[in-house]
Amino acid sequence: MDLRELYQEVILDHGKHPRNHRFPEPHNREGRGYNPLCGDKITLRLQLDGDKITDIGFIGQGCAISQASCSTMTEAIKGKTLPEVQALFSKFHTMVTSDEEADDLDALGKLAVFAGVREFPMRVKCATLGWHTLNQALDDESGEATTE
Amino acid sequence: MTEASPIAAASPAAFDVQRVREDFPALHQDVHGKPLVYLDSAATSLKPQSVIDAVTEVYARDCSNIHRAVHLLSQRATARFEESREKVRAFVNAAKKSEVVFTRGTTEAINLVAHSWGRAHLREGDEVLVTELEHHSNIVPWQILCQQTGATLVVVPMTDRGEVLREAFREQLTERTRFVAMAHVSNALGSVLPVAELIALAHDRGAVVLLDGAQAMSHVDVDVQALDCDFYAFSGHKLYGPTGIGALYGKEQLLEGMPPYQGGGDMIRSVTFEETLYNELPYKFEAGTPNIAGAIGLGAAIDYFASFDIQAVHAHENAVLRYATDALEAVPGVRLIGTAPGKVAVLSFLMDAAHPHDIGTIVDSEGVAIRTGHHCAQPVMEHFDIAATARASLGIYNTTDDIDALVGALRKVQELFG
Numbered sequence: 001m002d003l004r005e006l007y008q009e010v011i012l013d014h015g016k017h018p019r020n021h022r023f024p025e026p027h028n029r030e031g032r033g034y035n036p037l038c039g040d041k042i043t044l045r046l047q048l049d050g051d052k053i054t055d056i057g058f059i060g061q062g063c064a065i066s067q068a069s070c071s072t073m074t075e076a077i078k079g080k081t082l083p084e085v086q087a088l089f090s091k092f093h094t095m096v097t098s099d100e101e102a103d104d105l106d107a108l109g110k111l112a113v114f115a116g117v118r119e120f121p122m123r124v125k126c127a128t129l130g131w132h133t134l135n136q137a138l139d140d141e142s143g144e145a146t147t148e
Numbered sequence: 149m150t151e152a153s154p155i156a157a158a159s160p161a162a163f164d165v166q167r168v169r170e171d172f173p174a175l176h177q178d179v180h181g182k183p184l185v186y187l188d189s190a191a192t193s194l195k196p197q198s199v200i201d202a203v204t205e206v207y208a209r210d211c212s213n214i215h216r217a218v219h220l221l222s223q224r225a226t227a228r229f230e231e232s233r234e235k236v237r238a239f240v241n242a243a244k245k246s247e248v249v250f251t252r253g254t255t256e257a258i259n260l261v262a263h264s265w266g267r268a269h270l271r272e273g274d275e276v277l278v279t280e281l282e283h284h285s286n287i288v289p290w291q292i293l294c295q296q297t298g299a300t301l302v303v304v305p306m307t308d309r310g311e312v313l314r315e316a317f318r319e320q321l322t323e324r325t326r327f328v329a330m331a332h333v334s335n336a337l338g339s340v341l342p343v344a345e346l347i348a349l350a351h352d353r354g355a356v357v358l359l360d361g362a363q364a365m366s367h368v369d370v371d372v373q374a375l376d377c378d379f380y381a382f383s384g385h386k387l388y389g390p391t392g393i394g395a396l397y398g399k400e401q402l403l404e405g406m407p408p409y410q411g412g413g414d415m416i417r418s419v420t421f422e423e424t425l426y427n428e429l430p431y432k433f434e435a436g437t438p439n440i441a442g443a444i445g446l447g448a449a450i451d452y453f454a455s456f457d458i459q460a461v462h463a464h465e466n467a468v469l470r471y472a473t474d475a476l477e478a479v480p481g482v483r484l485i486g487t488a489p490g491k492v493a494v495l496s497f498l499m500d501a502a503h504p505h506d507i508g509t510i511v512d513s514e515g516v517a518i519r520t521g522h523h524c525a526q527p528v529m530e531h532f533d534i535a536a537t538a539r540a541s542l543g544i545y546n547t548t549d550d551i552d553a554l555v556g557a558l559r560k561v562q563e564l565f566g
Contacts, residue, residue, distance in 0.1 A: 039535025040535070
C-alpha cells in the first residue's frame with residue numbers, strides 16, 4: 001500500500017490551501033454536507049445562471065481528502081453547465097468506487113489525483129462529500145447532504 | 149476483588165507481557181506488510197486462545213439449547229452457561245447469581261433498565277442525571293425515556309481536563325432527581341469518575357444509580373457491593389470476551405419490582421391466553437434463546453483475566469500509559485485531549501499537521517491500529533470544540549514497543565503533512 005498514491009502532492013496542497021475557500025456573492029444555491037462518522041463539514045454556495053455555474057465557493061473543515069476533493073471540484077466545475085458537471089461527477093464517482101480501470105482519466109483532469117482513493121474504501125466518503133454537497137445544492141436549496 | 153473469589157483456580161501468575169502476547173493469536177499477523185500494533189482495545193479487545201477455544205467447543209461439542217431439554221448435551225451447555233453467570237457474579241462481587249442478567253452488551257443492559265425501570269417509575273417533572281462525558285449509549289436511551297415520560301434530562305458538566313467533579317455533580321442533584329446514569333470510565337478520555345462518592349450523594353437524594361462499566365471492567369476494580377451501585381452494565385468484548393454478550397447487574401429488590409423487558413420463551417413460568425406468570429430472576433429478563441456460546445466465552449474471558457494478579461495488570465497498563473503520555477507530549481504539534489488525574493488506558497489526541505482521519509489512515513499503513521472519530525461521544529467533542537480525535541487505547545498485551553511504533557508512525561504523518 002503506497003500512501004503517496006492516496007496523498008498526492010495536489011491533494012496535500014489543496015488540503016492545506018483550499019481554493020475558492022470563500023462564499024461567492026451573489027449566490028443562489030447552497031448545500032451543506034456532513035459526514036457523521038468523522039465530523040467533516042462542508043457548506044457550499046454557488047451562483048447558477050441558466051444551467052451554468054458561474055461562481056462557487058465553500059467553507060469547510062475536515063480531513064485532507066474531503067477538503068482537497070471539494071477544493072479541486074470547485075475549480076473543475078466553475079464555468080461548466082449542469083450536464084457537464086453531472087458527467088464529471090459520474091466519471092469521478094466511478095473512478096473512486098469501481099474496480100474497473102477507468103479509461104478516460106484524462107477527461108477528469110486534475111481530479112484524477114483521487115484515483116488512489118479506491119484502494120482505501122474507508123475514505124471514499126471523504127472524497128465524495130463535496131460532490132454530494134454539490135448535488136444537494138443543485139437539487140434542493142435548503143437541504144443537507146450526508147454521506148450516510 | 150475479594151480474596152474468596154472462586155474464579156481463579158490456580159494462584160495468580162506473575163505478569164509477563166511477552167507471555168501474555170503469546171495468548172492472543174490476532175497479535176501475530178502483519179497488516180500492510182508490517183507487524184500489527186493493536187491500540188484499539190477501547191473499541192474491542194483482542195481475544196485470547198482460551199476464549200476462542202471455549203466458544204468453538206460449545207459449537208463443536210455442547211451444541212444444544214439450554215434450560216429445557218433433558219438430553220446430555222443440553223445439560224452440559226446449561227451447566228456451563230450457568231457457571232459463566234457465577235463467574236460474572238464473582239468477578240463483580242454481586243451478592244447473588246440471580247442479580248446477573250445476560251444481555252447483548254452494555255447498550256442492551258442500559259436499554260433494559262431505561263425501558264423497564266424507567267417507564268415504570270419516571271413521571272413528568274422527574275429528572276434523569278447524566279454527565280457530559282457519556283457515550284451515546286448512555287445518553288440516547290435516557291433521552292427516549294424522557295420523551296416518553298415527560299421527565300427532564302439534566303447534564304453534569306465536566307472540566308476541561310475531562311473530570312466530573314463532586315461539586316459539579318452535587319449542584320445538579322435536586323429533590324426531583326430520580327435516576328443517575330453515568331460512566332465508570334470515559335471511553336473517549338479515559339477519565340475514571342469518583343463513582344463511589346457520587347453514588348453516595350445520589351443515594352442521599354433517594355436517586356437510583358446505573359453505572360456504564362463498558363470501559364471499566366478491564367482497567368479498574370469493580371465491586372458492585374462496595375460501590376453500592378443499583379445497576380452496573382458491561383460488555384464482554386472489551387474484557388477479552390466475545391462480541392454480542394454482556395451483563396446487567398441489578399440489586400435484587402429493584403429487579404424484582406421491574407416488569408419484563410422483552411416477552412418470549414424462557415422468561416415465563418406458565419402461559420395461558422388469559423394470564424402469563426413470569427419466571428424468577430434473572431430469567432424474567434432473558435427472553436428467547438440467549439447467546440449461549442457468547443456467555444460461555446465470557447466466562448472463559450473472566451477465567452483468563454482473573455488468572456493474573458489484576459493489580460499487576462493495572463500497574464502494567466498504567467506504566468505503558470505514562471510512557472505513552474510522555475512520548476506523545478514529546479511529539480511536536482501533538483495535543484492530548486483528556487488529562488484527568490488517574491485516567492486509564494486511553495490517549496485521545498490531535499495533531500496540528502493533520503486531521504484525525506488522515507492520521508488514522510497513515511498510521512494504519514504502518515501497521516498501527518488506532519481509532520479516529522467522535523468515539524460515540526459527540527458532546528465530549530463539542531466540549532472541546534473539535535469534530536474528532538485520534539485515539540490510542542491500551543489492553544493487557546500492549547507494550548512500550550507499541551507506543552514507539554505509534555510515535556514512529558506519527559512522524560510519518562509529519563513527514564507527509566509537515
